[in-house]
Amino acid sequence: MNNPKYIGRRIIAGFIDYTIIIFLTFLYLKYFGEINEEGAYSVSGLKTLPIIIFWLIYFCGFETILSSTLGNLIVGLKPVNINTEKNITIKESFLRHLVDPIDMCCFGIIGIILIKNSETNQRLGDILAKTKVIKN
Incomplete structure (x- = not known):
C-alpha cells in the first residue's frame, strides 16, 4: 500500500504553526507577564486563560x-x-492537538517515527482523534 506520508510538508507546517504560537505567547508574556525569580516573564491564574x-x-x-x-x-x-475523509470536527481537532507535547517531544522525533511506521501515516494525536493528514 503506497500512502504518501508528507513528512517534509508536515515538519514545515508544524514549524510554521508553532512559530506563530510561540511568538504570540512570547509577546503576551512580555506585555502581560511579570518577571519571576529566574528573571523570566510568567503569568499565573486567570492571566493564563x-x-x-x-x-x-x-x-x-x-x-x-x-x-x-x-x-x-x-x-x-x-x-x-x-474513515470518511471529511473535514474534522472541533472535538477531533482538540484530540489531535491534546497530545502535541508528546508528538513534538525531541524536536518532533516521536511524531515523525509514528508517521513513518503507521500504515495510515498517523502521529499520536491523529491516532487518538481517528484522523489522518492528506494533500489538500
Missing part, C-alpha cells in the same frame, strides 16, 4: 472552520476523519 484560548482558536478553530491551520494551508495539507 488568553494563552489557552488562543491555542484553542488557532488549532481547533482554524482546523474546524478553514479545514487547516495556517501551516497546513501553506504546504497544502489538511487533517480529515480517517
Whole structure:
C-alpha cells in the first residue's frame, strides 16, 4: 500500500504553526507577564486563560472552520476523519492537538517515527482523534 506520508510538508507546517504560537505567547508574556525569580516573564491564574484560548482558536478553530491551520494551508495539507475523509470536527481537532507535547517531544522525533511506521501515516494525536493528514 503506497500512502504518501508528507513528512517534509508536515515538519514545515508544524514549524510554521508553532512559530506563530510561540511568538504570540512570547509577546503576551512580555506585555502581560511579570518577571519571576529566574528573571523570566510568567503569568499565573486567570492571566493564563488568553494563552489557552488562543491555542484553542488557532488549532481547533482554524482546523474546524478553514479545514487547516495556517501551516497546513501553506504546504497544502489538511487533517480529515480517517474513515470518511471529511473535514474534522472541533472535538477531533482538540484530540489531535491534546497530545502535541508528546508528538513534538525531541524536536518532533516521536511524531515523525509514528508517521513513518503507521500504515495510515498517523502521529499520536491523529491516532487518538481517528484522523489522518492528506494533500489538500
